[in-house]
Amino acid sequence: MTSWLLLAEAGAQEGGLFDLDATLPLMALQVVLLTFILNALFFRPVGKAVEDREGYINTSRAEAKSKLAQAERLEADLKAQLKDARQEAQTLVVNAEQEMDRLYRAALAEATAAANASREAARREIDAERSKAVAELDQQASLLSDQIVSRLLPTP
Amino acid sequence: MVPMPFAMPLLPLAELEVGQHFYWNLGNLKIHGQVFLSSWVVIGALLAVVVxxxxxxxxxxxxxxxxxxFLWDYIRSLAREQIGEKAYRDWLPFIGTLFLFIFVSNWGGALIxxxxxxxxxxxxGAPTADINTTIALAxxxxLAYFYAGLSRKGFRYFxxxxxxxxxMxxxxxxxxxxxPLSLSFRLFGNILADELVVAVLAFLVPLIVPLPAMFLGLFTSAIQALIFATLAAYYIGEAVHEEHH
Structure with a gap:
């Protein structure tokens, strides 16, 4: 098991673990080239795609947010209008009810007054008729009684 | 170097070869061919997925x-957290490349x-198990943090x-x-040690027993990639950080 450890420090004939040669600069060159190639093929286009998407998402989000705010504002506006309309309707209904009540009362009062008046007039007429009838009756009674008397008691 | 002294010819998959390289000659320069081969596989896989x-x-x-x-977002949050809002955009590709290259190298070394x-x-094996790669990255x-500091602050960087x-x-x-020393040796040591542990266990008990070590290796590999990228970003962030007097 010691052979490769020995080799690592001795570098025996040729090679060894720490054999530095032209591999080093060429590998460095290769990696630099790879950096440029990957930059052109990978980092730039993918970065652009990702950042475009991020931008798109951000603007869409902002747009959606402003739309949402607008919708909320509209909703609040409409709600306020609805509330106003409801209140107006309420007052209208109340007013109408009061008006109706008033009219009803007025009509009722008028009708009652008219009925009272006509009843009074009727009663008065009845009274007059009755008194007239009584007077006539009285008159006829006295006439009849006179006739009876004249019939029973021959005139001297 | 010879394989392990008690390597049996019956188990060619479990042979251990450490410190041996597949040399290519480039003019009079020597390079480690196996590192480049596996790094090309890694880079190829990375580019394929990206394309x-x-x-x-x-x-x-x-x-x-x-x-x-998801990867981009992860790397961005890493870079932004360490470098700061102002400068992270310039360094995101570098940090990201370090992270992806190391991560795919480590996992490729363990899974392929x-x-x-x-x-x-x-x-x-993993390209990051070779000291040349890790020193190159470190x-x-x-260079990146010197450049970042000097380009952002000029000589005020000093x-x-x-x-x-x-x-101080x-x-x-x-x-x-x-x-750079700690960056390179941390990565190199962890990945090499992971490969050696798995290889030694597979060499001694070829069945089941190496599996926990392999899972641990995957975990370590991911953590090492994250550590390297985070520290790189942190160093750059430190260099571009503006003191508020």
Missing amino acids: IGTRRLQREPAGVQNLLE PWKLIHLPSGEL LLVS EYYVEPTPI LPFKIVEDFTK
């Missing part, structure tokens, strides 16, 4: 684009059955060495050397 995933980028991601966006491919000498990080007090000067200078 497939970015062919049709859509606003609503589908398929591989999801994976790429390299041993099935025989090289005349040396063996294929030196790139050093104020960093005497802040908060001039007593020697320590900060030593840091410039220890940073």
Whole structure:
């Protein structure tokens, strides 16, 4: 098991673990080239795609947010209008009810007054008729009684 | 070097070869062929995924684009957290490349059955298990943070060495050397040790027993990639950080 450890420090004939040669600069060159190639093929286009998407998402989000705010504002506006309309309707209904009540009362009062008046007039007429009838009756009674008397008691 | 002394010819998959390289000669320069071969596989896989995933980028991601966006987002948050809001955009590709290259290298080294491919000498494995790769990456990080600091602050960058007090000067200078050293050796040591542990266990008990070590290796590999990228970003962030007087 010691052979490769020995080799690592001795570098025996040729090679060894720490054999530095032209591999080093060429590998460095290769990696630099790879950096440029990957930059052109990978980092730039993918970065652009990702950042475009991020931008798109951000603007869409902002747009959606402003739309949402607008919708909320509209909703609040409409709600306020609805509330106003409801209140107006309420007052209208109340007013109408009061008006109706008033009219009803007025009509009722008028009708009652008219009925009272006509009843009074009727009663008065009845009274007059009755008194007239009584007077006539009285008159006829006295006439009849006179006739009876004249019939029973021959005139001297 | 010879395989392990008690390597049995019955188990060619479990042979251990450490410190052997598959040399290519480039003029009079020597390079480690196996490192480049496996790194090309890694880079190829990376580019394949990237090309497939970015062919049709859509606003609503589908398929591989999801994976790429997740990676991008992960790397962005890493870079932004360490470097800061102002400068992270310039360094995101570098940090991301470090992370992806190291991560795919480490996992590729652990998951791809390299041993099935025989090289005349040396063996294929994670590119990050070779000290040349890790030192190359670490030196790139050093260059990157010097460049980041100098380009952002000019010579005021060197104020960093005497802040908060001039007593810090020697320590900060030593840091410039220890940073690449620790970066490179941490990565190299972890990945090599992981490969060795798995290889030794597979060599001793070829069944089941190496599995926990392999899972641990995958975990370590991912952590090492994250550590390397995070530290690189942190060093760059430190260099571009503006002191508020």
